[in-house]
Amino acid sequence: MPDKKSAGFNSRMGLMMTLIGGSVGTGNIWRFPRMAALNGGGAFVIALIIASFIVALPILNAEMLLGRATRHSGAGAFRDFLGDKYTWMGTFMVSVCMLITAYYMAILGWVFRYIGMSLTGSYLGKDLALVFDRTVNGNLLTYLWFVIPVLVLAVVLYKGIGSIEKVNMFMIPALFLICAILAIRAVTLPGSLEGVKYFFNIDWNYLVIPTTWLNALSQCSWSIGPGFCLTLAYAVYTQPKSDLSLNTSLQVFGNQSFAMLAGLMVLPAVFAMASSPAEAYAACASGNQGLTFITLTGMFQDMPGGRVLSVLFFTGLAFAAFTSAIGMCNVGQTFLMDFGWSRKKAVAGTVLFVLVVGTPSALSLRIFNNQDWVWGVALLLSTIFLGFAMNRYGLEKVRITFLNQPENEWKMGRWWSVCAGWIAPIMTAIMIIWWMAQSIAWFPDDWWDPTNLDGLATVVLQTVLLLLLLSVTNRKIARSIKRKYFNGKDFPEIPEEYR
Amino acid sequence: MSWILSMVVCLLLTWGAAGFVIHKMIRNGKRNSSQS
Numbered sequence: 001m002p003d004k005k006s007a008g009f010n011s012r013m014g015l016m017m018t019l020i021g022g023s024v025g026t027g028n029i030w031r032f033p034r035m036a037a038l039n040g041g042g043a044f045v046i047a048l049i050i051a052s053f054i055v056a057l058p059i060l061n062a063e064m065l066l067g068r069a070t071r072h073s074g075a076g077a078f079r080d081f082l083g084d085k086y087t088w089m090g091t092f093m094v095s096v097c098m099l100i101t102a103y104y105m106a107i108l109g110w111v112f113r114y115i116g117m118s119l120t121g122s123y124l125g126k127d128l129a130l131v132f133d134r135t136v137n138g139n140l141l142t143y144l145w146f147v148i149p150v151l152v153l154a155v156v157l158y159k160g161i162g163s164i165e166k167v168n169m170f171m172i173p174a175l176f177l178i179c180a181i182l183a184i185r186a187v188t189l190p191g192s193l194e195g196v197k198y199f200f201n202i203d204w205n206y207l208v209i210p211t212t213w214l215n216a217l218s219q220c221s222w223s224i225g226p227g228f229c230l231t232l233a234y235a236v237y238t239q240p241k242s243d244l245s246l247n248t249s250l251q252v253f254g255n256q257s258f259a260m261l262a263g264l265m266v267l268p269a270v271f272a273m274a275s276s277p278a279e280a281y282a283a284c285a286s287g288n289q290g291l292t293f294i295t296l297t298g299m300f301q302d303m304p305g306g307r308v309l310s311v312l313f314f315t316g317l318a319f320a321a322f323t324s325a326i327g328m329c330n331v332g333q334t335f336l337m338d339f340g341w342s343r344k345k346a347v348a349g350t351v352l353f354v355l356v357v358g359t360p361s362a363l364s365l366r367i368f369n370n371q372d373w374v375w376g377v378a379l380l381l382s383t384i385f386l387g388f389a390m391n392r393y394g395l396e397k398v399r400i401t402f403l404n405q406p407e408n409e410w411k412m413g414r415w416w417s418v419c420a421g422w423i424a425p426i427m428t429a430i431m432i433i434w435w436m437a438q439s440i441a442w443f444p445d446d447w448w449d450p451t452n453l454d455g456l457a458t459v460v461l462q463t464v465l466l467l468l469l470l471s472v473t474n475r476k477i478a479r480s481i482k483r484k485y486f487n488g489k490d491f492p493e494i495p496e497e498y499r
Numbered sequence: 500m501s502w503i504l505s506m507v508v509c510l511l512l513t514w515g516a517a518g519f520v521i522h523k524m525i526r527n528g529k530r531n532s533s534q535s
Contacts, residue, residue, distance in 0.1 A: 012528060042505040049512045200506040246524050253517035260513045409527035 008237035008494045014165035015238060019247060020254035021168035021323030022230045024175070026107055027223035029317055030288040032259040033199075033266035037284040039215050040206025041199050045260070047207060047216035052224065052252050055217060055383070055427055058420035059226035060248040061412065062386045065402040067235025068244070071485040071495050073334035074229045075477055078385075080486035082392055084478040088470040089385040091477055093229040094335045095466055096378050098350070100228075101328040102358035103371040104321065109146030109362050110136055111318045114293065118310035124301060132293045136365045146362040147355065149322060154351040156326060157333050158343060161237045161498075164326055171319040176261070178316035183264040185309060186272070195271030195280065199263050214434050217427055224255050226424070227382030230327040233334045236498055240491035245403065245410040258320075265313075266296070273299040289365075292317070329354065337498065340482040370453040378463045380432050387425030395421040401489065 009015040036044045070077040074097075078090030113135050117123045123131045135142055156163050186192055206212045221227065231248065238247070267284075270291075274280035283295040300310035329350050336346035361368040390398055395417035403412045439456040440447045450457040470477075485492040 012524065016524070042509050045509045045512065049516075196506070197502040200509055201502045202505040202508065243524070243527050246520060246527060249520045250517065250524065253513065253520055256513040257517045260510065407527075409523050409530075 007499045008161060008239055009165055009242075010162055011165070012242065014169055015234075015242065015247060016250055016254070017168040017172045018165055018234060018323075018327070019231065019251040020258070021172050022228075022234065022327030023224050023251050023255040023324070024172070024258045025104075025223070025320050025324035026288070026317060027219070028255065028259045029262045029266070029320055030292045032219060032223065033263045033270075034284045034288065034291055035215055035219050036199060036263050037267055037270075037281065039212045040203040040209075042202030043204060043206035044212060044216060046202065047212050048219055048256065048259075051213070051216045051220040051427075052256065054419045055424040056220050056224040056226045057248060057252050058416050059383050059386050059424050060224070060231050060251060061245060061403060061416065062390050062398075062420050063226070063229070063232040064235045064238075064244050064248050065398065066386075066389070067232040068238055068240065068491045069402055069486055071236050071492055071498065072338050072481065073233045073236065073331055075335060076338040076481045077232060078389060079478050079481060080484050082389055084475065086389070086392075087478040087481075088467075088474040089389070090229075091470050091474070092467065093227065093232075093382045093385065094331055095470070096375050096382060097229045097328050097331045098353060099357065099371065099375045100379065101325060101332070102354050103361035103368050103375075104328065105150055105325060105354055105358050106136075106146055106362040106368055108149040108318060108321050108325070109142045109144075110293070111314050111321060112145040112149070113139075113142050114297070115311055115314045115318065118300070118307055118314060121307055123297065128294045128298050131297075132289070133365075135293075136368070138363055143359075143362050146358065149325070150351055150354055150358075153322070153325060153329055154347050157329055157347045157350070160343065164330065167326060168323055171323050175316050175319040175323075176258070178312050178319070179258065179261040179265055182309060182313055182316070183261055183268075185305075186265050186267075186269040189269060189272035189303070192268035192272040194277065195268035196264070198271060198277070198280075199267045214431055217431050218435075221380060221383065221428070221431070222376060223259065224252055227379055227386060227428075228328070229331045229382065230324075233331040234327065236334055237494060240493060241405070241407050243408050243410070244405070245408055245412060249410065266291075269299060269303075270295065273302060334498070338481045366453055370458060373454060374459045374462045377432060377435055377459050378466070380428050380435075381463075383428040384425045387421055387428075390417075391421045402491070405490075 009018065066077040066081060070080040072080060074090035074093040075087050076090065079087040156167050187196060225231070231251065270283050271277065271280045274283060283291060286295060296313065297310065300306035300313070303309060332350035332353065333346045336349050337343065341349065361371050399412055399417050403416065436456055439459070443452055443455045446452045447456045449455060450461045452458065483495070485495060
């Protein structure tokens with residue numbers, strides 16, 4: 001039964017772990033080390049920290065205050081904050097988050113298969129590219145391992161926010177421990193020092209290259225998750241007086257700290273096991289899936305105690321993905337509860353959506369990659385919508401009324417208004433244009449063809465279709481959301497129905 | 500800049516910043532509980 005006694009998060013530690021768990025995902029483990037290696041090592045870390053300050057932190061603060069002030073998920077938050085006609089912006093955020101969740105769960109299927117294969121050693125001596133291809137395309141056992149975590153997730157969500165808190169309180173420290181063990185093993189491998197030097201060395205030349213900054217902004221958006229709606233939905237369950245800015249700051253720096261640990265875990269190992277720095281660089285350039293499921297898996301084969309390390313690595317990856325998936329599903333569940341649905345019905349609706357929409361991605365890598373590409377770019381629009389919301393309501397009004405509450409340790413200066421209202425949306429718009437321009441350069445002959453699943457047209461087509469659907473349903477959604485808690489003055493208590 | 504100094508800078512900006520925020524949270528928690 002849901003825990004009727006708990007009113008939102010039970011402890012500060014629980015909230016901290018849940019927010020970090022929401023942000024720390026596969027992006028930290030398989031994307032950050034690659035991006036750091038390809039973009040000047042320490043220079044990329046500096047660019048990422050600056051991007052976090054000017055984009056992630058201000059937008060996460062906007063999400064946190066929207067959720068806490070309105071006590072609704074995306075759609076209800078935009079309706080109450082800006083008015084009925086802007087509800088679609090919040091619904092777009094929820095929709096993109098749920099579409100991402102659907103394909104993201106497929107990763108858990110792959111990871112659980114690799115835990116099994118590491119335990120039995122069944123991939124030893126085989127062509128690992130072929131093993132990966134057979135695991136992710138039309139494999140019913142992988143599909144079963146996609147369904148099982150979704151059902152476990154349903155149980156966690158049904159038991160309420162206290163249960164989400166408990167899972168994160170276990171999985172995040174466990175993930176830290178796993179990453180620490182693997183990082184210590186990686187840096188003690190013969191030849192690993194080259195990787196450590198490569199990772200940390202600040203090549204200042206990279207800071208004058210625009211792509212370093214655009215990659216840092218992209219990493220910031222896809223890893224920390226401004227605009228994901230995840231922080232907004234968790235904020236519904238936070239106490240009115242808990243320090244908003246410190247919570248989001250820990251989310252940002254906790255995420256970056258995990259990314260550094262992942263860098264120490266992956267890059268020294270890659271450099272130690274590669275025959276030359278050029279080979280290590282090529283491994284990093286082989287894409288997220290290539291690095292994780294082919295290069296690293298191959299390295300574990302050749303490493304003393306490699307099978308144990310492989311099990312640990314994939315277990316850590318599963319914890320990272322699962323804690324993020326909980327946060328993303330909470331967005332959908334809270335959205336449905338905003339319509340007056342019971343928790344049971346809302347969880348069933350969310351899980352059914354993930355199972356139905358996620359099935360094609362769980363059975364086909366091409367569809368997975370298409371969905372990753374389409375909704376990854378579409379997600380960036382959410383940051384622009386949040387910046388617009390802050391501007392429309394009044395940046396200074398938001399800052400003074402909601403962000404700088406007396407009990408807050410860290411008061412936001414005018415820099416927050418400039419970043420949330422202008423810098424973050426403008427930088428994000430530049431990032432969208434950059435990704436679009438890149439996709440035209442990748443496919444100069446058929447970027448306009450929507451049947452090219454990696455091209456530009458598929459992104460535009462699917463995003464426009466979603467926006468059209470939301471414009472048609474906007475009024476109905478705005479009117480169907482029950483109750484209004486927003487008072488424009490302070491943060492209301494957590495409503496009874498969300499307890 | 501030597502790689503060791505670079506490492507110190509990178510770790511201070513990430514782990515150091517996270518530690519600083521946790522320190523502020525603990526102080527904030529103590530202050531709010533003493534006021535209530």
